[in-house]
Amino acid sequence: MASAVECTDENVREYLLYRGFTSTLKHLDNEIKADKEKGFRVDKIIDQLQQFVQSFDLFGMKEYWRYLDRRLFCRLEDVYKSTVTKLRTSLYRYYVINTIQKGNVEKTQEFFQKQVQELQGQAEWRDWFILPFVPSPEQNPTFSVYFSRQWADTFLVSLHNFLSVLFQCMPQPVLLSFDADVQKMIALTDENEQLRQMLFTLQTENPEQRNSDQMVHHKLPLYVQNMDRLGDTELDLVSSQRSVSTVTTTSRNFLSAFLPQGRRAPGKPAPVSAGSSPSQAAMGRKDQSTNQTPEKKVEVVETEPPPETCTDPPESSTSRTNGAGADGGGLSAEQPFIKLSQEEYGEHHSSIMHCRVDCSGRRVASLDVDGVVKVWSFNPIMQTKATIMSKSPLLSLEWATKPDRLLLLGSGVGTVRLYDTEAKKNLYEMNIDDTHPRILSLACSPSGSSFVCSAAAPNRSGNNESASRLPIPASGQLLLWDTKTVKQQLQFSLEPEPVAINCTAFNHNGNLLVTGAADGVIRLFDMQQYDSIMSWRAHDGEVYSVEFSYDENTVFSIGEDGKFIQWNIHRCGVKQSEQLLPQDATGPFVLSGYSGYKQVQVPRGRLFAFDSEGQHALTCSSSGGLIYRLTNRETALERVMALGGHKAPVVTVDWCSAVDCGTCLTASMDGKIKLSTLLAQKS
Numbered sequence: 001m002a003s004a005v006e007c008t009d010e011n012v013r014e015y016l017l018y019r020g021f022t023s024t025l026k027h028l029d030n031e032i033k034a035d036k037e038k039g040f041r042v043d044k045i046i047d048q049l050q051q052f053v054q055s056f057d058l059f060g061m062k063e064y065w066r067y068l069d070r071r072l073f074c075r076l077e078d079v080y081k082s083t084v085t086k087l088r089t090s091l092y093r094y095y096v097i098n099t100i101q102k103g104n105v106e107k108t109q110e111f112f113q114k115q116v117q118e119l120q121g122q123a124e125w126r127d128w129f130i131l132p133f134v135p136s137p138e139q140n141p142t143f144s145v146y147f148s149r150q151w152a153d154t155f156l157v158s159l160h161n162f163l164s165v166l167f168q169c170m171p172q173p174v175l176l177s178f179d180a181d182v183q184k185m186i187a188l189t190d191e192n193e194q195l196r197q198m199l200f201t202l203q204t205e206n207p208e209q210r211n212s213d214q215m216v217h218h219k220l221p222l223y224v225q226n227m228d229r230l231g232d233t234e235l236d237l238v239s240s241q242r243s244v245s246t247v248t249t250t251s252r253n254f255l256s257a258f259l260p261q262g263r264r265a266p267g268k269p270a271p272v273s274a275g276s277s278p279s280q281a282a283m284g285r286k287d288q289s290t291n292q293t294p295e296k297k298v299e300v301v302e303t304e305p306p307p308e309t310c311t312d313p314p315e316s317s318t319s320r321t322n323g324a325g326a327d328g329g330g331l332s333a334e335q336p337f338i339k340l341s342q343e344e345y346g347e348h349h350s351s352i353m354h355c356r357v358d359c360s361g362r363r364v365a366s367l368d369v370d371g372v373v374k375v376w377s378f379n380p381i382m383q384t385k386a387t388i389m390s391k392s393p394l395l396s397l398e399w400a401t402k403p404d405r406l407l408l409l410g411s412g413v414g415t416v417r418l419y420d421t422e423a424k425k426n427l428y429e430m431n432i433d434d435t436h437p438r439i440l441s442l443a444c445s446p447s448g449s450s451f452v453c454s455a456a457a458p459n460r461s462g463n464n465e466s467a468s469r470l471p472i473p474a475s476g477q478l479l480l481w482d483t484k485t486v487k488q489q490l491q492f493s494l495e496p497e498p499v500a501i502n503c504t505a506f507n508h509n510g511n512l513l514v515t516g517a518a519d520g521v522i523r524l525f526d527m528q529q530y531d532s533i534m535s536w537r538a539h540d541g542e543v544y545s546v547e548f549s550y551d552e553n554t555v556f557s558i559g560e561d562g563k564f565i566q567w568n569i570h571r572c573g574v575k576q577s578e579q580l581l582p583q584d585a586t587g588p589f590v591l592s593g594y595s596g597y598k599q600v601q602v603p604r605g606r607l608f609a610f611d612s613e614g615q616h617a618l619t620c621s622s623s624g625g626l627i628y629r630l631t632n633r634e635t636a637l638e639r640v641m642a643l644g645g646h647k648a649p650v651v652t653v654d655w656c657s658a659v660d661c662g663t664c665l666t667a668s669m670d671g672k673i674k675l676s677t678l679l680a681q682k683s
Contacts, residue, residue, distance in 0.1 A: 402448025410439025456500035476500030516543025536573035550614025605652030
């Protein structure tokens with residue numbers, strides 16, 4: 001809702017300016033600045049309440065809560081009134097405990113003097129009036145629980161969830177419904193395009209092929225729709241009126257406040273832990289030619305049973321081969337996917353560093369070592385949308401989450417640019433840090449309100465990212481920036497010493513952040529308190545790539561030692577599985593040329609990606625992507641399929657899944673990006 005409100009405010013501003021209503025526009029801006037609802041941004045409301053608590057402003061806190069009560073809470077049904085009362089009680093206790101922890105006895109006594117008329121008749125406050133006179137109250141059995149960090153975290157998370165669900169359930173004016181209408185139109189357009197492509201395929205094939213294809217279509221699995229995995233939990237919190245004073249005393253229970261419940265669709269087995277990234281793909285693609293359409297190589301599923309072995313198809317713009325292809329071996333009942341097609345994006349002229357799909361699955365952004373960024377789409381046809389050139393070297397990129405048309409570009413001179421891919425222009429350029437100019441990694445919070453930026457000191461060979469790593473880990477910083485104010489919010493503490501962070505990843509709701517560093521250490525951060533929860537030595541050498549698993553109870557990592565490891569985040573440093581990967585999956589990557597010339601590239605982009613259900617992982621190889629099945633055994637991976645198609649080492653991958661087809665992106669050192677469309681088979 002917050003994003004829709006923000007977008008509507010901007011549209012109203014534009015309309016008033018267009019009409020020349022400048023005085024009305026000034027009044028609107030003043031009203032927005034004084035908006036106590038903060039544009040329905042829950043994080044800002046929580047920040048405002050915490051500001052009152054930290055500054056001992058009892059009057060301001062009470063007045064702000066009264067405003068929320070008049071504006072929001074009083075409209076709730078009676079069944080939710082007790083939940084509001086419990087939240088207010090916890091807020092008052094949060095305030096009192098803070099005055100004692102800060103040693104401000106006067107404010108503690110002031111609270112009870114001013115609140116005595118309101119609280120003396122309430123049973124839950126009966127024992128609290130002796131609090132100012134109790135020596136060492138943090139050790140008293142009655143009050144000790146309220147001095148724990150777990151209680152404060154539980155209260156803040158519960159308040160955040162309650163307000164989030166409240167805003168989602170509020171009746172919206174017609175003007176705000178445009179966002180839902182846009183998403184609905186996009187979904188209908190995509191569905192129509194898929195049906196059109198299916199119809200085209202059926203019309204161009206003979207009856208025998210049509211009947212065989214229909215049999216294949218009947219095997220399509222029922223995919224779980226992408227959703228916020230905390231949504232059901234939050235609704236349960238409101239309907240069951242959970243007490244916000246629930247105390248969690250262990251680190252496992254504390255983390256559970258931030259993690260999803262692992263819900264699955266009825267009748268489906270719980271998948272093996274792994275992460276995923278949502279996207280968009282098409283069942284089939286019509287080979288069309290436009291001025292901006294790159295060279296394609298399309299493979300179409302044959303209706304005849306596949307042979308035991310296959311050979312690579314001849315190199316041509318279009319070829320018809322078995323869907324599994326030679327790279328995947330003979331198609332068998334055990335194979336989890338059928339390769340429907342493989343297309344090539346060839347607009348880059350140098351090795352790829354990053355290749356990422358946006359959160360809507362409609363656009364791809366790819367960056368090469370020459371600093372050229374291409375923004376392109378692949379549905380219904382492959383087409384370049386924008387080309388970004390930069391005078392300074394670019395080292396990293398990341399899609400923003402809200403709105404998803406924005407792209408963050410990190411440079412080698414200490415700046416991050418915010419680029420609008422639709423308007424094709426730079427919106428902001430942020431100066432991050434002159435002493436740490438290499439922006440190695442960017443990660444946007446799923447809430448869309450901030451992004452994490454990893455900045456590192458210059459390496460001894462300049463800004464050449466293809467050079468060898470330093471024998472001693474470079475110094476670095478991990479910073480949090482606000483995308484609304486375009487200002488730095490804070491700098492994270494990196495223990496035991498400042499070190500370059502190579503990779504970063506948020507969990508699904510942005511409450512947790514995992515990082516992999518040049519010192520081989522994985523660090524897990526609590527994004528509610530901006531503190532490090534735990535860290536452990538993960539690899540001998542640098543950590544190249546990290547991701548949360550699907551259920552977010554574990555973290556996967558690939559390091560310089562060539563190991564693919566699964567870590568339990570509830571038990572610091574405990575491995576759940578480990579597997580040694582070949583060098584062409586972990587880097588450094590080597591491309592040999594004429595006269596003994598060798599191009600060496602250290603890993604920079606994502607080295608592995610998961611399918612939508614977290615059961616399979618896509619990794620790099622010397623000739624294309626490799627798909628593994630994740631297992632619960634000591635050996636973490638079981639190879640099931642090779643995508644192939646590349647003549648140079650693949651250096652970064654991405655996997656997006658939507659509707660009935662998944663799309664794997666594999667990018668190589670010769671600048672070629674292969675887009676393989678997969679069809680999941682029913683088990």
